Amino acid sequence: MAERKHGIPAPETDSTVYTEDWDREIGERDRHDRVAFIGLDLCETTLDGVKFESCTFRNARFNCSTLRDVAFVNCTFVGCNFFEARFTDCKLVGSMFDRCSFEIMEVDGGDWSFVGLPGADLSSATLTGVRMREVDLTGARCQGAVLRDVDLSGAWLHSADLSRADLRGSDLSALDPTTSEIRQAIITAEQAVVLAIALGVQVRDI
Template sequence: MNDPKIPATLDPQRFMAVTRAEDNLLAQVKLQQETITDQSLDRVMFDQTTLTGMTLMADTISRLELTDVVLKNCTLVNCDLAGASFFRTTFQNCKLVGTTLDRNILKEVTFTDCDLSLTNFNETKLTDVVCQRSKMTELNCLDSTLKKVQMVDCDLNEADFSDTSLNKLDLSTCQFDTLRATEFDLHGCRLNETQAAYFASQFLGIHLA
């Protein structure tokens, strides 16, 4: 896992400047404290950039690409970011409630202290992705590919991982009362005793005394 490569000096810029930039690319800039709502954008790219205190609500951004990007205290609510690519990107204390990240490619991405409730990661490829101390309730991650994914101390209540292999994924530090996954999906997944008892009840009808 490599951290984003951010230059020591970044030029301030406005988010919508990306529509006037060559190839819709903003590089080595910092974006701060803006609210962007109900925009429909295509082919937006950020490289070696920081976003702080940004709010995006009900925006549709097709083919979004983030490379070496840090997002801090940002709100991306009910956005459609399907088909995006994130590479060496970190989300810190960000809110992505109800956002669509279907058919995305995430590589070397970290979510720390984030709210990913009701977020969709369907048909998404996640490689070297870390989720820690994050709320992921009612998250949908259907028919996705997880490779070297870590989930540490996350709330996964009512998350749905149907048709997604959780092999080698360690959920033992996470919390949930209900989690949707098949017995086949869970093969090779690491669970704590409480979680194992829950799935034993679900799949085998076994109830521990």
């Protein structure tokens, strides 16, 4: 399993829930703490205002799900599928993703600060207006991804591939162009100055 930042261990869980348990009654609750969800099938499900804290999701399927104002705080996702899942104003602070799939995932707003996405394939994902402070994108594959108006301040971007990604409006102050791939990325003139300064270039008016 991929390690969390600074080697912080995943939180322990106190109970286990399977799809049949979720369908019977567990799914009606609006808060879940320290629960291990195993093989949960949430395909095409809509979740609104539910809070999960220190939970673990293993081999869960969120395909084509709609999540609005849902909180996954300090949660762990292992082998989960988020194909065409849509997150709107969700909070995932401190959560960790390991060997998950994110094809055509959309994220609109919300707070994904301190999230662990090392090595994640986000190449077909669209993230707009998201707060992702100190997110771990080490080695992430974001070729052609849309990361617009994203707060990436303090992000871990070493070896991340951002080639052809649309980065307009995002905070790139933590991006080191010498350790990340950014060829053909789409940025604004203001962002170009930030990257030039990171390269040690002196930017002056004529």
